[in-house]
Structure formats: C-alpha cells, structure tokens
Amino acid sequence: MFHKEGHKIIFITFIVIVASFLLVDNFISISWLRAIVMIALLVFLILILQFFRNPKRQTSLNNKQVVSPVDGKVVVIEEVFEKEYFKEKRIQVSVFMSPINVHVTRYPISGNVIFSKYHPGKYLVAWHPKASEENERTTVVIENETYGKVLHRQIAGALAKRIVNYAKLNDKAIQGSDSGFIKFGSRVDLFLPLDTDIKVSLNQKVRGGESVIAELNE
Structure with missing residues (x-):
C-alpha cells in the first residue's frame, strides 16, 4: 500500500x-x-x-500510553523548556527518520486536537540543535482526559522540503492513525509531562503507531 x-x-x-x-x-x-x-x-x-509505502500498523489503543508517531531512531531524551505552547519544562523525545524509513506521521495518543500550527523556516539538518525552533515545522497538541496534553512537532530537514499536516483544530485524533507526512527524511519531537514513564532509550529503533514511547506514571 x-x-x-x-x-x-x-x-x-x-x-x-x-x-x-x-x-x-x-x-x-x-x-x-x-x-x-x-x-x-x-x-x-x-x-x-x-x-511512499504506507504499511498497516496494529496499534493497541491505550489512553495511558504514548506511541511513536514515526518510524526511526530515538536521538533525544531530555528535559527541556518548551517555548511555543506549554511554556514550561517537559520531557522531549525525538525520533530521527532517514530517507529509507516510512515517512507517515501518526497520532501518538487519541483525543482532541486543541492546537495545530504551521511555521515556515529553514532547512537545517534534522539533528541540528536549533532545528526544532528554526526549521520549517508543524506543532500539534492532543489532549485526552487520561494522559493530558501531548505535543508532537514535525520538523523538516535538509532534504525534507515539504511537511504535510492533517491535524485540524477540534479534530478527533485516533492513536496510531495518519496525522501527516514528511517528504524525504526529518524528525519528530514529542513533548511529554515531566512525571511520564519513558519506555525507550537513546538509539533505539521504533515503529510508528506500535512502539510505546511513554506510559502514564500512576
């Protein structure tokens, strides 16, 4: 497909x-x-x-878990200050996609789309420290009653010249379903609550819609 x-x-x-x-x-x-x-x-x-392949993924819907929005390798796990929406500290988990990865972006959680914004910008290499703030990107925030708010950000890279974002304000997001597409390699950042239980490690390979990135720490 x-x-x-x-x-x-x-x-x-x-x-x-x-x-x-x-x-x-x-x-x-x-x-x-x-x-x-x-x-x-x-x-x-x-x-x-x-x-452009779009393999079917078996997402186990779970409001207590955050699944990877894309295929790729985990390159960042750190506490940061998220400037655009939360304006407070969050745990950032970044997944880098090479040109040979599946490039479909999937919703990390189910819930309501409460924020969706496109930003024009540069095309620094996706792993550049300033790529998250200076490159072309889209920011989407989804909220559900169980997990709260999760932000995922599509970031263009040196090769990625087009980001496609399907998330519209007040849409009903379904965990693991298509939320967009990035053409020719890039990365996606997740911003999670500080008390979340991270289930991945640096350099781990993940599959969009299936690999669990984090879990609600009860």
Whole structure:
C-alpha cells in the first residue's frame, strides 16, 4: 500500500521511467551501457515506491500510553523548556527518520486536537540543535482526559522540503492513525509531562503507531 501523498509522484515517475526505457532502447546501441541505464532507472523507481509505502500498523489503543508517531531512531531524551505552547519544562523525545524509513506521521495518543500550527523556516539538518525552533515545522497538541496534553512537532530537514499536516483544530485524533507526512527524511519531537514513564532509550529503533514511547506514571 502506498500513501496518498505519493500517488501523483509515483504515477509521474512511472510514466517517465517507461518513456526513458523506450528512449534508451532506441538510442543507446551499446548493450552494457543500455543495461546500466535501465538498471539505474529501475532502482530509482524502487526507491520512490519504498519511500511512499504506507504499511498497516496494529496499534493497541491505550489512553495511558504514548506511541511513536514515526518510524526511526530515538536521538533525544531530555528535559527541556518548551517555548511555543506549554511554556514550561517537559520531557522531549525525538525520533530521527532517514530517507529509507516510512515517512507517515501518526497520532501518538487519541483525543482532541486543541492546537495545530504551521511555521515556515529553514532547512537545517534534522539533528541540528536549533532545528526544532528554526526549521520549517508543524506543532500539534492532543489532549485526552487520561494522559493530558501531548505535543508532537514535525520538523523538516535538509532534504525534507515539504511537511504535510492533517491535524485540524477540534479534530478527533485516533492513536496510531495518519496525522501527516514528511517528504524525504526529518524528525519528530514529542513533548511529554515531566512525571511520564519513558519506555525507550537513546538509539533505539521504533515503529510508528506500535512502539510505546511513554506510559502514564500512576
């Protein structure tokens, strides 16, 4: 299954590849060179297809848990001062996505969307310390009665030139369902209550909609 954000690009890429195959077959007479060009075109098509893949995930709905919004590697776990919405200290957990990861962004908890804002900005590498504040990004806050408020922030990187955010104010979010898409690698930050029980460690690989990032500390 492919994500809807990739349907147009996949179609155009397929047409270009087919046309290129015909041109290569007609205009390149050297067999080994023709084979190399055709293989390169096929590899490019495969890369496009894998980038926009949208595998089904089995999310166990649980209002006491926060699941990872994306696939990738945990690169930050630290206490920070969140400036945009909470304006107080929170635990930040950041997940970095490489270009080969699934790029669907999923809701980390179920609840009501109480804040959703897009910010234009720079395209620093996603792991840059100032990327969270200076890069193009979207901030979404979801609230439920059990866990409270959880903020997740999509952040563009050096390659990611487009962030897609589906979350609209007063939407009903369902944990693990699509909340957006980031094209060509980046990262997502989560901002959680200070007393939350973090269930991941640095450099751990996580799966969007399935891996539990944190749990309510009762």
